[in-house]
Amino acid sequence: VARYSRYYARDLTLAARELRAAANLTREPTLKRYLRARAKALLNDDYFASDVAFVGLKGPIDVVLGPYEIDLDTWFGVKTAFEASIAIVNKAATRRIAGDSAHLQELEDHLPLAPELRGRKLGAAAPVLVLDAIYQGGLTAAGGAH
Amino acid sequence: LPNDLRVLNAAGARTATYRNIVEVYYQAYYAPIAEVALANSARAKLQFADVLDEILMVRLFDSLGPQFVTGTTRPIADALQAKAGVSGQIRSMLLSLWAIAILSSTATSNRGTAQQYTRRFWFRRSIAFAEVSTVHGVKHRPTY
Numbered sequence: 001v002a003r004y005s006r007y008y009a010r011d012l013t014l015a016a017r018e019l020r021a022a023a024n025l026t027r028e029p030t031l032k033r034y035l036r037a038r039a040k041a042l043l044n045d046d047y048f049a050s051d052v053a054f055v056g057l058k059g060p061i062d063v064v065l066g067p068y069e070i071d072l073d074t075w076f077g078v079k080t081a082f083e084a085s086i087a088i089v090n091k092a093a094t095r096r097i098a099g100d101s102a103h104l105q106e107l108e109d110h111l112p113l114a115p116e117l118r119g120r121k122l123g124a125a126a127p128v129l130v131l132d133a134i135y136q137g138g139l140t141a142a143g144g145a146h
Numbered sequence: 147l148p149n150d151l152r153v154l155n156a157a158g159a160r161t162a163t164y165r166n167i168v169e170v171y172y173q174a175y176y177a178p179i180a181e182v183a184l185a186n187s188a189r190a191k192l193q194f195a196d197v198l199d200e201i202l203m204v205r206l207f208d209s210l211g212p213q214f215v216t217g218t219t220r221p222i223a224d225a226l227q228a229k230a231g232v233s234g235q236i237r238s239m240l241l242s243l244w245a246i247a248i249l250s251s252t253a254t255s256n257r258g259t260a261q262q263y264t265r266r267f268w269f270r271r272s273i274a275f276a277e278v279s280t281v282h283g284v285k286h287r288p289t290y
Contacts, residue, residue, distance in 0.1 A: 107210055130198075
């Protein structure tokens with residue numbers, strides 16, 4: 001097994017440095033936390049903390065950066081490919097879809113399933129964000145999973 | 147994203163759609179296919195917003211129903227492995243059709259939403275079916 005942090009050490013060290021520099025430039029706390037955590041992850045291959053930080057992003061800028069999808073590994077389906085995207089949250093469209101989600105709980109409660117399988121309290125489960133991409137690289141730019 | 151089960155269980159996920167990339171697809175693929183796939187009357191009503199909103203609604207509806215294998219914290223998609231893609235598409239379509247039916251039959255205030263969504267659903271499916279039909283050499287022009 002080749003650890004990415006070792007195999008791509010030179011590129012990832014550079015990327016981590018740039019992420020930390022970007023973190024210093026933003027005043028948005030969730031993005032700052034994510035960028036710093038992701039910089040650390042690139043150098044130690046432990047992405048858990050930075051993935052949790054990614055889920056917690058709240059600001060107007062959305063950043064995805066790291067090895068995620070296995071689409072290119074057609075042999076074993078385990079090797080992830082790096083991808084990167086920077087996007088701006090489209091507030092109007094995101095608000096509109098959030099308005100449409102008002103019917104979701106009603107639908108969940110009426111699902112044609114056994115009672116124990118329906119009626120889950122959806123709350124804020126996986127909100128749908130609408131983004132406008134301003135940069136894409138790696139697998140994403142190559143027409144990957146997104 | 148993310149795909150890590152530990153993260154999904156600990157913090158959930160973020161679902162995002164890139165609006166401007168969908169618009170590029172719309173201009174490059176959907177609109178030209180709609181030229182041959184939709185009847186004139188339907189084509190005149192087709193707008194980018196229809197396609198985008200339909201994609202977003204499908205994403206919303208995907209959050210309905212069981213997400214994990216019963217009694218476990220394992221996502222169903224993870225359990226289905228290679229079949230997850232096709233199964234997910236079928237699940238999405240069935241959920242969408244079912245949601246339209248429910249919205250149409252419940253509160254009056256939902257009927258307008260349901261009618262609008264029905265139109266969008268069939269627009270996008272007509273275009274998708276036309277794409278598949280074209281690949282197989284079949285001429286296709288539904289009359290929705």
